[in-house]
Amino acid sequence: xxxxxxxxxxxxxxxxxxxxxxxxxxxxxxxxxxxxxxxxxxxxxxxxxxxxxxxxxxxxxxxxxxxxxxxxxxxxxxxxxxxxxxxxxxxxxxxxxxxxxxxxxxxxxxxxxxxxxxxxxxxxxxxxxxxxxxxxxxxxxxxxxxxxxxxxxxxxxxxxxxxxxxxxxxxxxxxxxxxxxxxxxxxxxxxxxxxxxxxxxxxxxxxxxxxxxxxxxxxxxxxxxxxxxxxxxxxxxxxxxxxxxxxxxxxxxxxxxxxxxxxxxxxxxxxxxxxxxxxxxxxxxxxxxxxxxxxxxxxxxxxxxxxxxxxxxxxxxxxxxxxxxxxxxxxxxxxxxxxxxxxxxxxxxxx
Numbered sequence: 142x143x144x145x146x147x148x149x150x151x152x153x154x155x156x157x158x159x160x161x162x163x164x165x166x167x168x169x170x171x172x173x174x175x176x177x178x179x180x181x182x183x184x185x186x187x188x189x190x191x192x193x194x195x196x197x198x199x200x201x202x203x204x205x206x207x208x209x210x211x212x213x214x215x216x217x218x219x220x221x222x223x224x225x226x227x228x229x230x231x232x233x234x235x236x237x238x239x240x241x242x243x244x245x246x247x248x249x250x251x252x253x254x255x256x257x258x259x260x261x262x263x264x265x266x267x268x269x270x271x272x273x274x275x276x277x278x279x280x281x282x283x284x285x286x287x288x289x290x291x292x293x294x295x296x297x298x299x300x301x302x303x304x305x306x307x308x309x310x311x312x313x314x315x316x317x318x319x320x321x322x323x324x325x326x327x328x329x330x331x332x333x334x335x336x337x338x339x340x341x342x343x344x345x346x347x348x349x350x351x352x353x354x355x356x357x358x359x360x361x362x363x364x365x366x367x368x369x370x371x372x373x374x375x376x377x378x379x380x381x382x383x384x385x386x387x388x389x390x391x392x393x394x395x396x397x398x399x400x401x402x403x404x405x406x407x408x409x410x411x412x413x414x415x416x417x418x419x420x421x422x423x424x425x426x427x428x429x430x431x432x433x434x435x436x437x438x439x440x441x442x443x444x445x446x447x448x449x450x451x452x453x454x455x456x457x458x459x460x461x462x463x464x465x466x467x468x469x470x471x472x473x474x475x476x477x478x479x480x481x482x483x484x485x486x487x488x489x490x491x492x
Contacts, residue, residue, distance in 0.1 A: 158198035178382035280426025284448030306404030365402035374402035386414035
């Protein structure tokens with residue numbers, strides 16, 4: 142009787158979700174539930190290029206949804222990861238939705254489920270077998286700026302330091318350019334990104350990743366140049382989806398050579414967001430680091446734009462197959478520890 146009850150329970154959980162196979166209806170649901178670009182159809186297809194299989198689960202009543210990315214771990218099954226998911230109309234439902242999503246992922250062979258919902262609190266996930274992880278994949282904090290209808294009103298609404306930086310860059314003769322698709326300046330940007338990564342000690346993806354990012358997604362490359370030679374001073378990759386724009390990657394010359402160009406890049410990013418119909422601009426972290434940390438300068442710069450600070454609950458993990466799940470977690474941690482020693486990565490990049 143007990144075994145039959147468990148089987149029925151499993152079938153019940155499986156029936157809670159249906160797989161979504163329609164791009165338009167999926168994206169509409171993600172937007173309606175307040176989801177980010179990381180839950181969009183396009184993001185799942187982009188990650189498919191990099192050995193992740195998207196699994197899109199939708200509750201029949203439309204009140205919850207989650208895009209899970211599955212990646213094969215040789216001999217162990219799959220790791221399942223939901224960046225900025227699951228999505229729910231009611232936060233009280235998050236625990237139930239997550240449990241059902243885990244059941245579905247387990248049926249697909251997953252031994253671990255990592256979730257990173259874009260909410261401040263997750264409720265009682267620990268009671269459902271989840272553990273809060275020390276590190277997160279996506280930023281646990283960010284600054285969110287409202288995008289105003291008028292560029293001059295936008296400038297006037299920015300804090301004094303940001304306005305000064307934008308106007309100073311213009312006086313220094315800095316000009317910005319925006320491109321999409323196979324952007325001509327992308328390779329220059331990647332060179333500057335590499336220089337910035339070495340200076341600030343953060344990890345980079347392979348160059349192919351950024352090229353495909355521009356090709357596959359609704360991405361804009363913003364570059365700031367000065368002088369007749371068009372010297373590149375700063376740049377950013379901005380992604381848009383629905384009512385939001387996101388500052389995912391940025392690069393700049395050293396502070397002494399920057400000439401406030403990074404301020405002008407961010408102002409142009411707000412113009413790009415407005416042009417794409419976005420109402421919010423996500424500066425994509427970071428949380429406040431300690432003074433002296435390599436990211437301290439990045440934090441101070443972003444804070445100058447006066448966005449609302451948002452904090453999220455972070456990464457939570459559940460072993461779906463306890464023995465294999467523990468082995469998989471140990472293997473992942475060991476891999477990234479070795480990569481960090483080699484200077485190739487600062488941590489898992491599984492989103």
